[in-house]
Amino acid sequence: MNSKKNNNNDYSMYICGVGGQGIIKTSIIIGEAAMNQGLNVIMSEIHGMSQREGSVSTQLKIGDYNSPLLSEHTADMLLSFEPIETIRAIKKANKNTKIIINTTPIIPYSQNKKYPNVDNLISILKDNYKNTQPIDGNKLALNAGNTLSLNMVMLGAAIADNNFPISKNNIIESMKNNLNPKFHKINLNAIEKGYQWIKK
Amino acid sequence: MNLRELITGKSGDKQFLLGNEAAVRGVIEAGVNVAATYPGTPSSEIGDILSVIAKDSNIYFEFSANEKIAMEIAASAAASGLRSFTFMKHVGMNVASDSFITTAYTGIVGGMVILIADDPSIFSSQNEQDSRHYAHLANLLVLEPSSCQEVKDMVKYGFELSEQLKLPVIVRTTTRISHMRGIVELGEIEDNSTEDEVHWKKGMFIKNPSQFVPVPVNAQRMHIELIEKMQKARQISNNSDLNKEIKNKSNYGVISSSSAFNYAYDVIKLNNMDLSILKLGLSHPFPDKKVINFLKNLDEVFVLEEVDPIIEKELLAVIGQNKLNVTVYGKLDETFPKYHELNPDIVENGFNKILHLPKKEYKLNPDIEKLTNQTITRNPILCSGCPHRAIYYAVNKVLEKLKIPEKNVIFTSDIGCYTLGINPPYNTADYLLSMGSSVGDSCGFSIATNQLIFGFIGDSTFFHSGISPLLNAIHNKQKFVLTILDNRITAMTGGQPNPGIAIDSMGDEAPEISIRKIALACGVEFVRVVNPFNLEQVIKTYIEAIKHEKVAVIIAKSPCTLIKGLTKRPPVKLEYSNCTNCNHCIDQLACPSISTNDNKIIIDQSTCNGCNICVQVCKYGAIKPGEIK
Numbered sequence: 001m002n003s004k005k006n007n008n009n010d011y012s013m014y015i016c017g018v019g020g021q022g023i024i025k026t027s028i029i030i031g032e033a034a035m036n037q038g039l040n041v042i043m044s045e046i047h048g049m050s051q052r053e054g055s056v057s058t059q060l061k062i063g064d065y066n067s068p069l070l071s072e073h074t075a076d077m078l079l080s081f082e083p084i085e086t087i088r089a090i091k092k093a094n095k096n097t098k099i100i101i102n103t104t105p106i107i108p109y110s111q112n113k114k115y116p117n118v119d120n121l122i123s124i125l126k127d128n129y130k131n132t133q134p135i136d137g138n139k140l141a142l143n144a145g146n147t148l149s150l151n152m153v154m155l156g157a158a159i160a161d162n163n164f165p166i167s168k169n170n171i172i173e174s175m176k177n178n179l180n181p182k183f184h185k186i187n188l189n190a191i192e193k194g195y196q197w198i199k200k
Numbered sequence: 201m202n203l204r205e206l207i208t209g210k211s212g213d214k215q216f217l218l219g220n221e222a223a224v225r226g227v228i229e230a231g232v233n234v235a236a237t238y239p240g241t242p243s244s245e246i247g248d249i250l251s252v253i254a255k256d257s258n259i260y261f262e263f264s265a266n267e268k269i270a271m272e273i274a275a276s277a278a279a280s281g282l283r284s285f286t287f288m289k290h291v292g293m294n295v296a297s298d299s300f301i302t303t304a305y306t307g308i309v310g311g312m313v314i315l316i317a318d319d320p321s322i323f324s325s326q327n328e329q330d331s332r333h334y335a336h337l338a339n340l341l342v343l344e345p346s347s348c349q350e351v352k353d354m355v356k357y358g359f360e361l362s363e364q365l366k367l368p369v370i371v372r373t374t375t376r377i378s379h380m381r382g383i384v385e386l387g388e389i390e391d392n393s394t395e396d397e398v399h400w401k402k403g404m405f406i407k408n409p410s411q412f413v414p415v416p417v418n419a420q421r422m423h424i425e426l427i428e429k430m431q432k433a434r435q436i437s438n439n440s441d442l443n444k445e446i447k448n449k450s451n452y453g454v455i456s457s458s459s460a461f462n463y464a465y466d467v468i469k470l471n472n473m474d475l476s477i478l479k480l481g482l483s484h485p486f487p488d489k490k491v492i493n494f495l496k497n498l499d500e501v502f503v504l505e506e507v508d509p510i511i512e513k514e515l516l517a518v519i520g521q522n523k524l525n526v527t528v529y530g531k532l533d534e535t536f537p538k539y540h541e542l543n544p545d546i547v548e549n550g551f552n553k554i555l556h557l558p559k560k561e562y563k564l565n566p567d568i569e570k571l572t573n574q575t576i577t578r579n580p581i582l583c584s585g586c587p588h589r590a591i592y593y594a595v596n597k598v599l600e601k602l603k604i605p606e607k608n609v610i611f612t613s614d615i616g617c618y619t620l621g622i623n624p625p626y627n628t629a630d631y632l633l634s635m636g637s638s639v640g641d642s643c644g645f646s647i648a649t650n651q652l653i654f655g656f657i658g659d660s661t662f663f664h665s666g667i668s669p670l671l672n673a674i675h676n677k678q679k680f681v682l683t684i685l686d687n688r689i690t691a692m693t694g695g696q697p698n699p700g701i702a703i704d705s706m707g708d709e710a711p712e713i714s715i716r717k718i719a720l721a722c723g724v725e726f727v728r729v730v731n732p733f734n735l736e737q738v739i740k741t742y743i744e745a746i747k748h749e750k751v752a753v754i755i756a757k758s759p760c761t762l763i764k765g766l767t768k769r770p771p772v773k774l775e776y777s778n779c780t781n782c783n784h785c786i787d788q789l790a791c792p793s794i795s796t797n798d799n800k801i802i803i804d805q806s807t808c809n810g811c812n813i814c815v816q817v818c819k820y821g822a823i824k825p826g827e828i829k
Binding site for chain 1 (some may be wrong): 201214216218232267323346347366374375379380381382383459461462463464465467469543544548562564566567571572574575576578579580581665754786790792795
């Protein structure tokens with residue numbers, strides 16, 4: 001409650017995708033980097049059944065907040081690792097929310113519903129949320145050296161947002177502190193690829 | 201962050217910790233000597249971390265066979281003058297409750313803290329019971345943290361309170377608190393070093409039957425002593441800084457605890473609302489005097505809490521006793537729902553309703569709305585290579601072969617990954633109550649019906665509470681087929697060890713308990729151990745088991761594919777020339793490694809675990825086993 005109040009740095013993120021995509025790790029990296037930059041940060045994650053192909057989401061708020069849960073319509077960024085997970089979380093977004101959406105679907109087993117067409121989904125999103133940016137994260141991750149670095153591509157894309165309150169250096173330091181040194185080179189590469197994709 | 205930093209972190213350092221990690225740091229700072237649990241979400245990570253760092257922090261730690269045993273270990277350690285910690289999910293408290301309630305009577309010598317993790321909204325449980333009722337039932341103190349910092353601080357302070365009052369203290373979290381991450385400033389670590397031969401300090405139990413043996417004559421006195429202790433506790437609660445006021449000017453106020461306080465605080469602040477807040481960190485015993493003081497100058501009060509209206513009823517009692525003229529808005533008058541967790545939107549709309557402010561609603565564009573209806577739910581599914589899938593497939597095959605109609609069969613299920621049998625195409629979960637209930641429920645259905653009964657229970661759940669109903673079934677001459685899905689781990693909660701494997705909770709070698717021998721000792725005459733992936737053998741065994749006129753036990757033994765360090769089996773190969781794209785493999789198995797693209801079957805080589813069950817299921821011989829290199 002007595003955190004360093006700085007309204008300019010208030011920033012709320014909703015990060016979503018599917019179990020195994022590295023969403024919680026990505027969120028921890030952002031959270032620790034925020035703390036190291038002297039910002040107040042709080043986050044919520046849901047564990048449990050997520051390992052078994054379930055939906056995974058985290059909510060992260062930087063600023064003078066007590067609750068990590070985002071009210072509807074208040075996300076500054078929706079960072080989505082999977083197309084339909086974006087739609088599942090869409091109530092958190094408003095028309096100014098930066099929506100970064102990975103375009104590769106992970107199609108769940110379903111007996112009666114068909115997975116929506118991804119191009120169509122993105123074009124509807126773009127029509128309604130002007131700051132929507134699709135990204136072929138899986139391809140960029142593969143180019144960076146490993147498909148498993150998808151979460152680092154998405155992290156790089158997130159920090160490229162002009163309003164993102166944490167410096168790229170702090171994010172990279174936090175990444176190094178949280179991930180196996182063996183993969184630092186690939187991860188740095190992946191962060192850079194995501195970053196450049198959004199910047200260009 | 202490396203988990204070791206939970207030990208090496210210095211006082212004043214700041215760490216970004218999960219609520220459960222903060223609890224572990226609190227345990228370390230309090231110099232705890234003994235800790236025990238049975239794993240359960242959302243408290244599991246506490247045990248996972250303790251199992252790694254226990255030795256380096258001079259703590260004896262174990263995953264007990266069930267929560268009641270964990271409670272008894274903590275109680276005996278505290279009776280021996282040590283500091284002890286036990287923790288469990290809310291439903292685990294039901295199992296532990298028999299001993300738990302009497303620990304309030306006997307009291308303790310060393311400090312004892314019980315962390316109970318509730319699961320409002322039922323993310324990963326079978327109910328959303330509010331464990332604060334247990335504090336009322338047993339007459340014990342409850343601390344309700346709202347932040348990760350408070351989790352650590354309250355766990356540590358709980359030991360001081362416990363020793364001051366000679367009573368166990370409850371720390372009650374919820375999923376949102378256990379799985380919240382926030383900045384925690386570390387405190388000093390109390391010395392718990394030992395010169396004993398083992399890595400934890402040993403205590404000394406000093407005989408005192410009048411305190412520790414609650415025969416009626418003692419228990420009658422103990423209850424009076426407990427009431428007296430709790431009167432002292434109420435004074436502490438009235439004076440505690442954990443129950444604090446955040447003053448504002450209007451005649452409206454909020455009384456709140458845990459996550460609900462966070463929502464209230466943020467909503468009031470963001471909307472510049474003029475409401476005073478009383479935050480209850482020590483909610484039982486209820487701080488009546490502090491509450492009366494808070495109610496001065498207030499006409500109307502909101503109560504925000506999860507899940508049941510417990511604080512609300514206490515408040516109404518205080519208002520009634522003191523004839524105060526205050527209106528209460530909470531769950532009883534349906535300003536807020538009586539079920540599921542709260543969130544900032546629910547809280548804000550509750551405020552707005554009473555304060556005559558407009559309801560906040562955001563309409564989605566119709567195109568987006570349409571898309572939201574197309575989001576396929578990602579039901580958790582059995583992993584690629586999971587042995588449970590093979591068993592469920594085989595059982596369905598057997599019923600088909602013997603032409604037994606579905607309605608004549610009852611599948612009793614239990615708590616574990618295998619509850620996912622509820623989903624199609626398996627449909628092997630018809631009834632479920634609690635840990636071990638598959639066996640007791642099978643007994644009941646055997647008496648009550650003429651249907652064919654299949655029970656499914658995991659190895660860890662069997663050790664937890666499946667054994668006594670099994671011997672009950674034999675003694676009472678019941679008939680069912682019980683499958684013990686022995687995947688060599690407590691899988692659902694993240695892979696903790698159990699008595700069936702040769703390693704203990706701190707990584708040392710340990711005697712392996714044989715499920716087969718237990719079944720035989722219970723008096724089961726038909727006990728077979730099968731390899732779930734040998735479809736022919738499994739089907740044959742089930743047919744024999746069904747013909748057996750008494751209880752039959754089949755132990756399906758194969759390790760969970762998520763166990764680290766298992767030798768990876770080579771992935772299967774699909775020969776497209778033989779594949780007719782009939783979809784039989786998908787429809788029968790629902791394996792995450794098999795999907796279709798443009799109506800063509802695809803088997804994902806990178807995720808296939810080579811269990812080869814699809815090889816046996818394919819009618820056209822199109823799927824071939826992978827070659828071992």
